[in-house]
Amino acid sequence: MFVFFSTCTVYLVLFGSTQADENSCGLSMTWLETVSVTMDVSKNGFHRDLVTTVDFGPGFPDGLEALLVHRLPSGIYIDQYQLASLKEDTGLQVLLGSAVDLEAPAHTSEEFLVLVYPALDQGILKATLPIHGRYHKPSLAGKRFELVEIKLPKLILRTDTCTQLISFPPYKIVDAPCTVHNLSICQWLEIQHLQEQDPVSLEIPLGDGSLVEPVCAGTLLVTLLCCVILSRSIWMHGVFLDNVILI
Amino acid sequence: MASIMERVLSKLMNKNVLFTVSFLVRLVLVSFGVYQDRTMVVKYTDVDYHVFTDASKFITQGQSPYHRSTYRYTPLLAWILTPNVYLSHVFGKLLFITCDVLSGHLIYLILRQRGLSCKAACRVCSLWLLNPLPAGVSSRGNAESVLTALVLATLLCLELRQIPMAAILYGLAVHMKIYPVTYALPIALSLQRKENVEERGVGWWRRALGFPLRLLNKELFLFAGVAGVVFCGLTVLFYNMYGWDFLQETYLYHLTRRDIRHNFSPYFYMLYLTADSPWSLALGLAAFLPQALLLFLVSLAFHTDLAFCCFLHTAIFVSFNKVCTSQYFLWYLCLFPLVLPRLTLSPKQGVELLALWFAGQGIWLAPAYYLEFEGYNTFLLIWLAGLMFLIINSFIMVQIITHYKPPDTTQRLKAE
Numbered sequence: 001m002f003v004f005f006s007t008c009t010v011y012l013v014l015f016g017s018t019q020a021d022e023n024s025c026g027l028s029m030t031w032l033e034t035v036s037v038t039m040d041v042s043k044n045g046f047h048r049d050l051v052t053t054v055d056f057g058p059g060f061p062d063g064l065e066a067l068l069v070h071r072l073p074s075g076i077y078i079d080q081y082q083l084a085s086l087k088e089d090t091g092l093q094v095l096l097g098s099a100v101d102l103e104a105p106a107h108t109s110e111e112f113l114v115l116v117y118p119a120l121d122q123g124i125l126k127a128t129l130p131i132h133g134r135y136h137k138p139s140l141a142g143k144r145f146e147l148v149e150i151k152l153p154k155l156i157l158r159t160d161t162c163t164q165l166i167s168f169p170p171y172k173i174v175d176a177p178c179t180v181h182n183l184s185i186c187q188w189l190e191i192q193h194l195q196e197q198d199p200v201s202l203e204i205p206l207g208d209g210s211l212v213e214p215v216c217a218g219t220l221l222v223t224l225l226c227c228v229i230l231s232r233s234i235w236m237h238g239v240f241l242d243n244v245i246l247i
Numbered sequence: 248m249a250s251i252m253e254r255v256l257s258k259l260m261n262k263n264v265l266f267t268v269s270f271l272v273r274l275v276l277v278s279f280g281v282y283q284d285r286t287m288v289v290k291y292t293d294v295d296y297h298v299f300t301d302a303s304k305f306i307t308q309g310q311s312p313y314h315r316s317t318y319r320y321t322p323l324l325a326w327i328l329t330p331n332v333y334l335s336h337v338f339g340k341l342l343f344i345t346c347d348v349l350s351g352h353l354i355y356l357i358l359r360q361r362g363l364s365c366k367a368a369c370r371v372c373s374l375w376l377l378n379p380l381p382a383g384v385s386s387r388g389n390a391e392s393v394l395t396a397l398v399l400a401t402l403l404c405l406e407l408r409q410i411p412m413a414a415i416l417y418g419l420a421v422h423m424k425i426y427p428v429t430y431a432l433p434i435a436l437s438l439q440r441k442e443n444v445e446e447r448g449v450g451w452w453r454r455a456l457g458f459p460l461r462l463l464n465k466e467l468f469l470f471a472g473v474a475g476v477v478f479c480g481l482t483v484l485f486y487n488m489y490g491w492d493f494l495q496e497t498y499l500y501h502l503t504r505r506d507i508r509h510n511f512s513p514y515f516y517m518l519y520l521t522a523d524s525p526w527s528l529a530l531g532l533a534a535f536l537p538q539a540l541l542l543f544l545v546s547l548a549f550h551t552d553l554a555f556c557c558f559l560h561t562a563i564f565v566s567f568n569k570v571c572t573s574q575y576f577l578w579y580l581c582l583f584p585l586v587l588p589r590l591t592l593s594p595k596q597g598v599e600l601l602a603l604w605f606a607g608q609g610i611w612l613a614p615a616y617y618l619e620f621e622g623y624n625t626f627l628l629i630w631l632a633g634l635m636f637l638i639i640n641s642f643i644m645v646q647i648i649t650h651y652k653p654p655d656t657t658q659r660l661k662a663e
Contacts (some may be wrong), residue, residue: 003415029384044621044622045619045621046619046622047619068366075371081294081298081301081491085290089288089476099316101316102317103506103508105507105522120641121509135507135508135519137522137523138519138520144624145624153613201623204622205618205625206624206626207516207519207520207626208520208626208627209520212521212524215516215630216517216520216521216526216530217515218630218634219516219634220517220533220636222513222634222637223513223514223534223537223637224537225569226637226638226641227540227541229641229645230563230641230644230645231540231541231544233644233645233648233649234541234545234548234549235544236543237648237649238544238547238549239549239551239552239653240547240548
């Protein structure tokens, strides 16, 4: 009897002490502090890959779902049709916050939201998002490249086993689609201590606005020259025959 | 080795063998494309093909094909490709390669109509049928071959003086893509009633007055009437079905298109730098004038040989256009085999001009690659390469015009 009682007490003490450290969703404070997000841009030119990696310590909770909330600048765009094709090929799961105009230049476009559901790849969560640079307004000051900055995404987490997230300060609770199929909204935990990394940036080449006069003059001169040469050739070798007005 | 090649080539120049082989080659390319799409990251199929198929899917669901962003074609195309959704994804490609081989056959028929022997016609046709460019383009799922078939069929019907059929095909061609509308003037001039002996004898001012009367004849009215009915009928039908979107995406977008992204056009950089400036409209007009003038001159100068006239028309239109992509080249390449028998260029000169044309594209493609895929600022080089390409195209056209020999005039007059 006494053994049972003491066992119960020990068990209660142990259970009680972890109560403050873990909420009912299996996400422990200590484990959450090991989570970090890194972002990198690979490739060159107008077509790049945005690689986001979520690192964490041991003790990966069962049924953990992660969601990266990217707020992408107007200087780049994402091709939703390319995403649809990649979804079939590589399983990339992405939800676009709004329709993206594939052809508009940067100064007529806006920031947009992208939700990426990273996949587990050899013990880390990773997602590779193909992004494309937009054409920017030509520079007047001789600047040859425009720096487009991409801020770190927000990371939000939840577990499958969870139906109701209890408030778990300092982490905020946010609502977001449960899966990429966007059929229902779930509650997620926002991990906020990650904002230490500097934003990544990529360079987009710019036209040189200071050359507008020589370019216009040069273009019109060459096209006029070609027009004159062709006209002369047509005039000399043309079979005008029935066109009385010119003969 | 050389004799084996000769024997193979002579066997190939048999009409049935040539067409069968061309179709099989394209079939193999389509099959390879299906395999590549399934297994490799870089896809064989062109983006446009997916655009067409997505638009067809919307149609099968009873919606407008214009819900598919970047679908800038006639709804007719999406309607024709609905078997892509119902039967097989590869139906469209099979249709396009069939139209491609059909274009080759139409070239053959026109050449035979002009008096070439079967063997000579086959040799010239093989420039299209065994050419990797049209074979590649249609097997990748681009719809250009439908248009080339329509344009060639129009020319064949005009050659055979089948005016109503020619007008129907022409109306359809203009509905599908705007550029054949530039052929209206040469066609009108070619349909004019020929002067008879008495009319030639009077003073020039009387002949000048007689010109509009000879131009506005029964055949022209028939052609214009039928083509107009077909074009307007299709426009009204699709406007009723899909509203303003149809007009905007199929026609207005292409007419007002100001693509500031890099392309072969000599005007690209000028339009990019002045995109938001008040001079933009004036410059657009300045760019349009050389094109218009040259098209007008070519119509007057060469309407007696409609195929040559249309070839020059399209080559000039594409070279002097504000936007130029490699797909546009097919629009005049399909007419080149019709022009070739009347050129006095030697094979060596022909190959040199061809090499020059490819070199012009290569000079542009190199800095364009470095801009798009390596991120170097090569805008100035691309601009200069675009101007160079225009100069090369103009030079090649001058060579073609200079070495063009029209069919013997006295023989033509005797025949009349």
